[in-house]
């Protein structure tokens with residue numbers, strides 16, 4: 631009997647410790663965030679992902695009352711940064727800026743990917759989407775997309791096409807374009823389209839597809855020429871620039887989506903805090919107007935939440951698996 635009482639007391643003590651432990655974790659979570667949060671951007675500084683992430687980070691940081699530090703970890707089409715992010719502690723203090731390439735196409739392009747986008751991450755919120763512009767230097771001999779396509783068809787692999795590496799959105803769109811126009815380019819991979827654009831302006835490469843938010847200042851400043859847009863309709867920010875779908879390539883659309891993912895195991899209360907901060911930012915017209923004025927499409931609030939963003943990530947994985955298989959691309 632005494633033995634049984636001791637066992638019961640020991641069990642009761644164990645439960646008390648467990649309850650106290652659970653309470654301590656909850657306290658840490660309910661104070662979230664009580665220090666700076668890091669967002670890993672898997673591309674170089676100055677590129678479109680970096681630019682969108684920094685704009686959103688600044689506004690979300692205001693809502694959170696803590697700084698957000700952007701840590702650029704570029705390489706291998708963004709998969710190096712994704713691998714690093716997947717291995718961080720799931721406490722909400724390190725988050726990942728994932729996109730169409732790293733979270734949807736990469737599993738079908740790399741044989742030895744060190745992370746699984748769906749198993750190792752949970753979606754937090756989706757950023758606005760950004761269409762692309764087909765860009766050449768302002769003194770390029772090509773005045774229209776048709777002229778460029780004709781030259782590419784006549785001279786296979788002669789024209790150099792800058793991308794942000796295998797599986798990046800600039801690479802996926804470029805492969806899609808090459809297949810559509812039945813031409814061969816020589817793809818030149820960079821650690822982001824920021825450095826690729828520097829080389830485009832410097833004359834080291836001939837052409838690239840980059841997102842409108844970073845293309846805009848260079849086109850407005852006369853350093854680059856936009857031959858066409860990959861959006862559904864023309865954009866007032868790019869006066870006189872046609873879309874590819876309206877003339878040369880009906881049905882050809884391309885845009886980059888991205889958003890914040892947390893390592894799997896991140897407490898749901900943390901995800902809720904981050905989502906609410908972003909929804910508050912989206913309700914601020916000066917913030918959304920600033921994005922739109924940079925050529926970025928602001929999505930409706932119900933599309934950006936974790937549930938719809940998770941469904942969207944899964945559907946994009948299925949889409950890119952199909953596209954990559956149908957294009958006969960062998961994973962590397």
Ligand code: MLT
Nearest residue numbers: 677679798799800822823
């Ligand atoms: C891409 O092409 O996938 C990225 O948007 C590149 C970048 O952000 O530099």
